[in-house]
Amino acid sequence: MKENAILKKSESFAYRIVDFCHHLKYDLHEYQLAGQLIRSGTSIGANVVEAQNSISKKEFVVKxxxxxxxxxxxxxxxxxxxxxxxxxxxxxxxxxxxxxxIMWLFISILKSSKKTDLES
Incomplete structure (x- = not known):
C-alpha cells in the first residue's frame, strides 16, 4: 500500500504543534495564542482525514x-x-x-485534482 504523505506529514505536524502549545500555555502562560495555534495546526490533519473519507471528488477538493x-x-x-x-x-x-x-503538498494535490476534473 502506498504511503499517504499528506496524511503522515499533517499528523506528525499536529503532534509537534500540540507539544509546543502545551509549552506555550503552561510554561509561558500565553493562553490566547496557544489556543489559536492549536486550533489551526491540528485542523490541518483533521481536514485531511475528512478529505480521505470523502464520498465525492468535489467533497475531497473542498476538504x-x-x-x-x-x-x-x-x-x-x-x-x-x-x-x-x-x-x-x-x-x-x-x-x-x-x-x-505541507502547503506545497496541498498545492500539488489540489492542482492535480482540478486538472483531472478538467480532463473528465
Whole structure:
C-alpha cells in the first residue's frame, strides 16, 4: 500500500504543534495564542482525514482546500508567536519549514485534482 504523505506529514505536524502549545500555555502562560495555534495546526490533519473519507471528488477538493487554508493560518500564527518572542528561532524555522512543505503538498494535490476534473 502506498504511503499517504499528506496524511503522515499533517499528523506528525499536529503532534509537534500540540507539544509546543502545551509549552506555550503552561510554561509561558500565553493562553490566547496557544489556543489559536492549536486550533489551526491540528485542523490541518483533521481536514485531511475528512478529505480521505470523502464520498465525492468535489467533497475531497473542498476538504483539502479547507486544510490548505488552515495551513496558511497556522503559518500566520507561527510568525506572530515568533515575532512576540515566544518561539525561539530554531524551533520556528523547523515548524515553519514543515508547514511550508505541507502547503506545497496541498498545492500539488489540489492542482492535480482540478486538472483531472478538467480532463473528465
Amino acid at each position: 483539502m482546500t479547507i486544510a490548505q487554508k488552515e495551513c496558511g493560518e497556522t503559518m500566520y500564527w507561527l510568525r506572530v508567536i515568533h515575532h512576540g518572542k515566544y518561539l525561539e528561532d530554531a524551533l520556528f524555522q523547523s515548524l515553519y519549514k514543515d508547514c511550508e512543505e
